[in-house]
Amino acid sequence: xxDHHGHHDMGGEPGGGPIDQTGHDYALWEKRVDxxxxxLSNPSRALVRVDELRRxxxxxxxxxxxxxxxxxxxxxSISNVLIERGVYTSxxxxxxxxxxxxxxxxxx
Amino acid sequence: xxxxxxxxxxAPPPGHDGPLTYYQLKEIAVRELLIEKSVFTADxxxxxxxxxxxxxxxxxxxxxxxxxxxxxxxxxLLENGTAACExxxxxxxxxxxxxxxxxxxxxxxxxxxxxxxxxxxxxxxxPPDWYKSRAYRTRIVREPRAVLAEFxxxxxxxxxxxxxxxxxxxxxxxxxxxxxxxxxxxxxELAALVTRDCMIGVAVxxxxxxxx
Numbered sequence: 001x002x003d004h005h006g007h008h009d010m011g012g013e014p015g016g017g018p019i020d021q022t023g024h025d026y027a028l029w030e031k032r033v034d035x036x037x038x039x040l041s042n043p044s045r046a047l048v049r050v051d052e053l054r055r056x057x058x059x060x061x062x063x064x065x066x067x068x069x070x071x072x073x074x075x076x077s078i079s080n081v082l083i084e085r086g087v088y089t090s091x092x093x094x095x096x097x098x099x100x101x102x103x104x105x106x107x108x
Numbered sequence: 109x110x111x112x113x114x115x116x117x118x119a120p121p122p123g124h125d126g127p128l129t130y131y132q133l134k135e136i137a138v139r140e141l142l143i144e145k146s147v148f149t150a151d152x153x154x155x156x157x158x159x160x161x162x163x164x165x166x167x168x169x170x171x172x173x174x175x176x177x178x179x180x181x182x183x184x185l186l187e188n189g190t191a192a193c194e195x196x197x198x199x200x201x202x203x204x205x206x207x208x209x210x211x212x213x214x215x216x217x218x219x220x221x222x223x224x225x226x227x228x229x230x231x232x233x234x235p236p237d238w239y240k241s242r243a244y245r246t247r248i249v250r251e252p253r254a255v256l257a258e259f260x261x262x263x264x265x266x267x268x269x270x271x272x273x274x275x276x277x278x279x280x281x282x283x284x285x286x287x288x289x290x291x292x293x294x295x296x297e298l299a300a301l302v303t304r305d306c307m308i309g310v311a312v313x314x315x316x317x318x319x320x
Contacts, residue, residue: 011222011273016246019258023237028157029132034234035156036139039148047147050276054224070225070240072131079138088141096137104128 007062030071036078048081056080160234168231168281169302171196173295175208176286185283186210193231200230204276210283211312215268218256218309219280220248226274228281232304239308249273259310282309289315 026034040048056077060068068076083090128136143150171193175182185192189206200206206228209217221227222245227235238244248255252269256262263269272280284306290298305311 008223010242010246011220011249013246014250016243016250019238019241019243019247019255021236021238021259026234029135031157031160032139032153033135034160035153036135036142038156038160039152040142045147054276057224066242068131070237072129075131075135075138079134082138082142087145087147092141093134093137096141097133100133100136100140101128104133108127 006058007065008058033071033075033078037074040078040082047085047087048078052081053077163230163233165232165302165304165307166299167198168228168304168307169299170295171198171208171231171281172283172302172307173299175283176298177295182210182283189281198230205278206231207272207278207280208283209270209272209280211285211309213285214266215270216256216263216309216312217270217272217280217282218248218252219272219274219282220245221274222246222249223273223275226276226279228279228307231281232307236304256310259305261311281307284309284313287313287315 037048037050037053039045041050041053053074054077057065057073060073060076064076065073079093082088083093139153142148143153171185174196175185181192181195184195185208189208190200190204192208193200193206204226209219211217219227220239225235225240227239229235244255249271252271253263256269274280284302286298287301290301293301301313301315303311303313306313
């Protein structure tokens, strides 16, 4: 690959292989990630613009880009932009995730 | 596949019975933090998901059927896709410009977003997984005829194939050709012939198509 374009810029790259036409129905958590972006990108909030989402997705690195599913890339990018913007800190996020994990484990 | 990542397996994530993945946890945490900080409410999120569920290919199919039956509308659609869709009562948001590309006897169109997944979601809903796949994004611009054949669409060599690469700000929909033998059909019956794949351009409607 030429180094003037990023990993995401894959149009015309060789080795694509056959197209897997089986899809999956989007899970609720995936729809919620999409909903978060719709709400955050709304001009009334403008906290994560579509171009910022894309910049975040395009900067996660080639191996993570391939490894993560579509909405896994989105939530990674959305959260990174929100931290950059100071909406919350990475400490707050870490505490919140730990709290939810404990809560969900005890609920199962 | 690593323990906390979705890995290469694009199967649906586990439901509420299994442990949450790292990214599912992150989604819940981000959502709850934003609700606590009054950026939006839980109800806003619920309504946004509902709106998404209401965006189906039937919206785009209605636009196509109108264009097939009303030549003046078709002209407006090709001139300004966004305005023509709004005219049909569709909420196009403020986010992108829609361009309708018309299939003719000699030209067939297909759409892609080589960079990511841009798609006319207000007209067709969320894109299928394959639209976002490396295989489709890399190949449709290099060997469209072979890719279309994989989808079961064999086009004569004489047909020109145009592939339109979308951006976040400018997205395409294919206006398919009205199938022969549909002269007596109502607009509603015509709309039922138009599937999602016809508007992406990996299929063409036929008089027998059953809308999925």
